[in-house]
Structure formats: structure tokens, C-alpha cells
Amino acid sequence: MKESFSLDALLRDNIRKLVPYSSARDEFKGEASVLLDANENAFGSPYSKNYNRYPDPLQHSLKDKLYEIKGVPPEQTFLGNGSDEAIDILFRAFCEPARDNVILVPPTYGMYEVSANINNVAYKKVNLTADYQLDLDGIAAAIDAHTKLIFICSPNNPTGNSIRRQDMETILVNFDGVVVIDEAYINFSKQPSFTKDLQEFPNLVVLQTLSKAWGLAALRLGMAFASPEIINVFNKIKPPYNINQATQEIVLDALQGVAQVNDWIKSTVAEREALTQALIKLPQVQHITPSDANFILVKLEEPRALYTYLVDLGIIVRDRSKVELCEGCLRFTIGTPAENALMLKAIAAFYSVVED
Template identity: 65%
Template sequence: MKEEENKQYYSDKNGNSPFRGLGGLLRENIKRLVPYSSARDEYQGEASVFLDANENAFGSPLEQSYNRYPDPLQIEVKKSLSAIKGVPIRNIFLGNGSDEAIDILYRSFCNPGVDNVILVPPTYGMYQVSANINDVAIRNVPLTPDFQLNLEGIAEAIDKHTKMIFVCSPNNPTGNSINRADVETLLANFEGLVVVDEAYINFSRQRSFIQELTEYGNLVVLQTLSKAWGLAGLRVGMAFASEEIIEVMNKVKPPYNVNEASQQLALQALANIEQVNAWIKETLIQRDKLVLGLKDFEFVEDIYPSDANFILVKTTDPKGIYNFLVQQGIIVRDRSKVELCAGCLRVTVGTPAENEILLNTLQDYK
């Protein structure tokens, strides 16, 4: 769309934000949706006898019983997160990984076959997968060669059916943080939702956008317990947004989307923030050492700056190096076919021993 024709969707003549609340964004069927009312929604107090949810009253064939349905709103976990993040419970959504939050945003705000979203490749692949599942058109505006937003290209791609813009920062697979001022430009000048995915924010020098929730009503911030918190196997993702957006997401989600075991283990983990902070510090130290070690190899052409727990390495022979490492039992990620990532391997920062094994093994690569 030509830029002069597009300005009505990007900002008004006075430069004020065109975002006017969720009324024009929300799907009509979601506005009318009456959510499923579970037994634990209807009664949330304490009792000695629960005969309301058709559960197995005898327990579970496990050491710990999981015969009762979990809290559908995960209030205790949200209390712990609220204290850590400085965000009220009413502004927190918990899902079965961040992927569930992404899917719910599509299902809540994008009309299949009508609306579109803007993605900025190279970026996290689930934005595209969820769009395809929900029959939502994708408008790709690639990052610049230095992996930053192309604001002019985004402005030209927006039309009246553009509902969301996804920005991953620190970005996956490039590892860099997106310029904060550029994200703020989107938030201030786009009438739809700006979804900032901060899965790797714990490793970044940038501060989280959750501090801006009160300033931008169209901001959704995604985070996860999978990375720095080491709970990838539990599948606990977070979304932070206005109370209005969180209410919509809670209405659309399945009633018991985060299981009891994940809630209990997440609570235990959230009580050990000192351990997590120590791991983050060690990860950053090991990341720097890994970068220095990889620079010595002739087949390494470039190592891009990273604010994450991985590095993107440009090589002369990505497929050959990948296959060589596989033969030695070492698995990295071949990203050489991803847009703007030709020749690149993505290498996660491991333990000191794992990083040493990688570097020593690469010395034998011919």
C-alpha cells in the first residue's frame, strides 16, 4: 500500500496514537462469547468434600495426587510472578507455553480469511505457523541487514485489516535486541496490537517492555519460564497486557490450560530466583568465552552480537559443519536457509564443559 494512502492507519494528522481500545480489533464472535464455566470457576474456596467436578475421589496412582482440577487462573503462580515482575495479577496471563498465548491472540483478534498480521523475518517461526493455522494473512517486512526494524516498510504494509505486529526482542534466531525507540514508534503509531516477545529478555541489557504497560494500551509482552528459568519441559508461558486484553485471553483459553504439576513446580522454581540469577550471570560469561573461541576458526566469517543465550555464527560451510558435529554427537541449529541468515548456524550457550567439547571438536573439522 502506498505510504500516502496508508497514513490513516498509522497515525492521525496530529501525530497522536490511533489506538482507541479493543472495540474495533476484537472479533465479533469473541465479543459475544460466553466462556465455559468450570467447577473451579464457580467455587474457588476451601471445603472438606468436593463432589462438583466429577473427579476421581480416590486419588491418583502416583506418589502425589493429581485427581483434582488445577486452578484455572493460576492465582498462586501469578502472585509470585507479580512480586518478581512488578506487574499486578490482573495484567498477567499464563498459558501452555508462550505458543498458546500467540494462538489465543490470533483467535481473539484476527478474522480468518480477512485480517492480516505483520511479521519481521528472520524471527520466531510460530508466529507464521499460528497465522497459517488460523487462516490469517501474513505480510512479511524483513529486518534490515543489521537485523533492525524497517519502519518505513512496516508503515507501507499496514492496511485497515492489519491487527497485530509481532516483534521478537532479543530476536530469534539473530540474538540481537530491537531498537527500543523503533518499537515505541510502532506502539505510538499503530491502531492494532504490538506483540513484543521477550523470551530471552533475562539475558539482555535492555529493560523489559512490561514497564510500559500503563503507557500503551495496545502492548502485549510475551515471556516464558522455558529459557533462563530452565523450565522448558513444564510449558509455562506468560503474557503481560492491559486488564482488558487479559480478560479476553482468559475468556478464550481452555478452562484448565496450565496443569497442576506445572503450577506447583513453577511455584517452587520462582522461590529460587538467586539460583536463576547465578545461572544467567554464568551464561553471559560463557557466551563471551564461546564467541572468543569461535573467532579463531578460519571457517567462521562473522559472529553477530547477542543479547540472548545463543549466538548466530556465519560460516563458510554451514551444512558441512552441522553434519560433522552431528557425527560427533553435538547438535546445533542450521539456520542457513532462513532469510538474511545465509551460512549461519545458531549455537546455544552450554555449560563450560559442553562449550569446551564444542570448541575442541571443531578443531578437527577440515
């Protein structure tokens, strides 16, 4: 187990001293017949179901159910309004504006940089290598006394590949700040989750989401898994009722559908392989990055023109052709068999017209 990590030394001074807001539902737990403590509307809601009472601020029932699925205890689980809330809290907890910095490894998820800018925190970019792996020497050289966070997305967005586990472990062992491993796409990968390693690495924060494999993107529920001490920091900073009651109820019900989700994952992986094999046969397709996610990054001829052509047909993909190390690439999310077939037909038609 890593011995050199000091959470207290990393925290911003104001966060270390912060006395969190104590809500009515923090001060009273249990059942009661008359609730007159939170200035709620006692008459109900103008809706078929009453939502006049504040929700559980720590989402105990939801975390208990996630424990059954993820194997991470509730005291090591934070639930946020998407993973983006957890990312923002990490900056606010550990990074002193205009003084501290974080390390990003592009091409990667763009919200890390956006959150850094919002919080006035400097970021150092250490590009991935040509095969989209970590540049360990470059990261080591970029770390200084004010480096508080390193963000690693694995499987990576927008490239789709998994980052080598040994390289991530090397950073966890040698970096005394917080290492954030974003596993938004882990359900589509054969790589094991780092949630199994939380006891070994006290400086580890693992991000996951219910927006991808679980099909609950509209509900905006993200997860952060870490030591109980780090989760306590998250809970100090978050708004009192950051996950609304309707979301808690719907997600709790949806979490009964593990078998359905597993079937969707198998179908997505099978379609990912089929789409890859079909695209690589096109002479205009130059390279497809092997993917462990629910999308593929494809380098091809005339990407911008193809993107516009597909948009005109109502087929929306992601243009990544101007992203460093993704030049000439479009990103295709894996759809249903019918959607994938429609897109393939459109791509073939586009290149047929171009060739003529």
C-alpha cells in the same frame, strides 16, 4: 498514554460476544471438605500424590509469586502452555480468518507464521534490515485496514540481537492494532523489559517464558503481560484448566530459586562472550552477530557440512544457513563450559580436516 486504541473495535465479533465456559472451580472458590460438584474421582489418584481435583483455572498463587518477581499485577498476567498458547490466542481473538492479516519481521521466531497458517490468517513479511533492525518505512507501508497484529521478537531469534527500543516505541505509538513484543530471551539482555510500559501502551502485549533462563522448558509455562482488558480476553478464550496442577506446584517451588537463576544468567553471559571470542579467531568464521540472548548466530564456511559433522559427534546445533538474511549461519546455544569446549574442539578439528 496512547489514546487512539480501541480494543472493542479490534476484537473478532464472535469473541466480543463470547460467553466463556464456566468451570466448577470458577463457580466455587474457597475451602470445602466435601467436593461433589466437578465429577472428579473422590477416591484419589493411582500415584504417590493425589491429583484427582481440578487445578485453579486462573493460577492465582502462581501469578501472585510472579508479581513479586516481574512486578506485573496478576490481573495483567496470563499463563499459558508455553508462549505458543498465547500466540495462538492472539490470532483467535483479533484476526478474522481469510480476512485479516498480521505483520512479521523475518528472520524471526517461526511459530508466528505457523500460527497464522493454522488460523488461516494472512501474514505480510517485512524483512529486517541488514543489521537486523526494523524497517519502519516498510512496516508502515505494509499496514492496511485489516492489519491486526505486529510481532516483534527482542532479543530476536535466530539473530540474538535486541531491536532498538525507540523503533518499537514508534510502532506502538503509530499502530492502532496490537503490538506483540516477544521477550523470551530478555533475562540475558541489558535492555529493560517492556512490561514497565504496559500502562503507557494499551495496545502492547509482552510475551515471556520460563523455558530459557529459568530452565523449565519441559514444564511448558509461558506468560503474556498486557492490560487487564486484553488479559480478560485471553481468559475468555483459553481452555478452563490450561495449566495443570503439577506444573503449578513445581513452578511455584522453582520460583523460590531467583538467586540460582541469576547466577546461571551471569555464567551464560560470560560463556557467551568467551565462546564468541574463541570462534572469531578461527579464519573460517566470517561474522558473529552481537547477541543479547543465550545463543549466538555465526556465519562461517561450509555450514551444512560442519552441522552434519557435529551431529555425527552427538553435538546438536541449529542450522539456519537457508533462512533469509541468515545465509551461511549456524546458531549455537550457550552450553556449560565443558560443552562449549567440546564443541569448539570439534569445530577446530572439522576445519583442520577440511583445510588438509
